[in-house]
Amino acid sequence: MTLAYPMSDPRTARPATALTQAFERHGGRQAFARDEEIYAQDQEAELLYRVVRGVVRTSRLTVDGRRQVGDFYYPGDLFGLEPGPDHRFAAEALTDCEVQLVRRSAVRAFAGDAELDRAILEATRQEMERLQDHVVMLGRKSARERVACFLMAMAERQADGQVELPMSRQDMADYLGLTIETVSRMLTQLQGESIVEFPSTRRFQIRKWTALEALAA
């Protein structure tokens, strides 16, 4: 998918502790249980968040109950930084997780914290790129390609070897603009072609990188 930073992730590139400290300086920390809501859709956006432990999912529900998942956020990721007055997507704890938070007004007031400013700008950049990629994927890619794309992205986040999927098939489907059945079919198809291998439903390994990459293009 993106891979703007081939090997060195921007999160690990600079000492994680520096940013952590910057956050601690200005805000608090809170734990959320699996499936707990961190903020609601259309809620006023007064805080800024950073994942410490666990995985967070953003999603939007239409009036008639259709759901679109915005993205998944891993430790080190900032989220909830839409510059608008309120959150268009809700955020929920996908797994039990711990989150740091900063009051937005604090960010503006203590504008001296260059570390924090830089991180927010960088996160905004990343957020926009993800959104743009998402648009292209949903607008112009087949189910097979979308699923391949998703697995690629997941693999890039984690170290090589076994990749853990913290989200359900429903979450994947709602992210990809598909149904769970289609996602499932594509997964078994890719597995049938030995491109990926699923020892269990929430865990996989890429067997043919080039083949998967070609699909995800």
Add this chain to the structure above:
Amino acid sequence: MTLAYPMSDPRTARPATALTQAFERHGGRQAFARDEEIYAQDQEAELLYRVVRGVVRTSRLTVDGRRQVGDFYYPGDLFGLEPGPDHRFAAEALTDCEVQLVRRSAVRAFAGDAELDRAILEATRQEMERLQDHVVMLGRKSARERVACFLMAMAERQADGQVELPMSRQDMADYLGLTIETVSRMLTQLQGESIVEFPSTRRFQIRKWTALEALAA
């Protein structure tokens, strides 16, 4: 679609001349002919743009030739402000148009210009909201709904009554993640139900606002 500013558009809300002057202070102005490229996909993003006259389209081409249109920008709109190092989408003149440009480095250097800063932040906010809406639309809406959504958005940009469509059916299709044929069918369908009326192919009028709004939801 969005309608964050029910009646008063942010572009017209503050005197347009003030921002225009802010841009003139720091940058230049350039004219582009219909279909001319303003910047290329994956080109380094060193400038920031603002439409003065005409309409601009952003789009991204995949390796195998599929195209996704990002958005359409009207007079007053800022574009090309992805915070990344380079443009993920290309920008082209949809019609003959005139554009103001500012060097990004200038924006950072002369960070004193509050007028400009505010405009950029506001434009970034709007850009993200559009992207988010776009994702929901492409991920979870039917062809009929997408087309209705599009017509709604176009109508909101212009004064009531006749609405002019500066883009081709192909542009619409590539924005909506559909084919021209499907777009055409949906348009004739909506016209058949007297929800909209097309006196000519590039010009329409909404007949049943509530019906269209219900579809665009």
Add this chain to the structure above:
DNA sequence: CGGTTAATTGAACGCATTCAACACGAGTGG
């Protein structure tokens, strides 16, 4: 006017969805 491109319409196809049944895995309690 022709000549060219853009848009509409029709018919057949195919991909993803829908609806339904089945399999698997994790907990729970006998």
Add this chain to the structure above:
DNA sequence: CCACTCGTGTTGAATGCGTTCAATTAACCG
């Protein structure tokens, strides 16, 4: 330890929405 249940995921068959391919019509421009 096994039986039972419940949630989650997979598989199958039928349907339908949007696409594809092809033909026709409309708009644009010399």
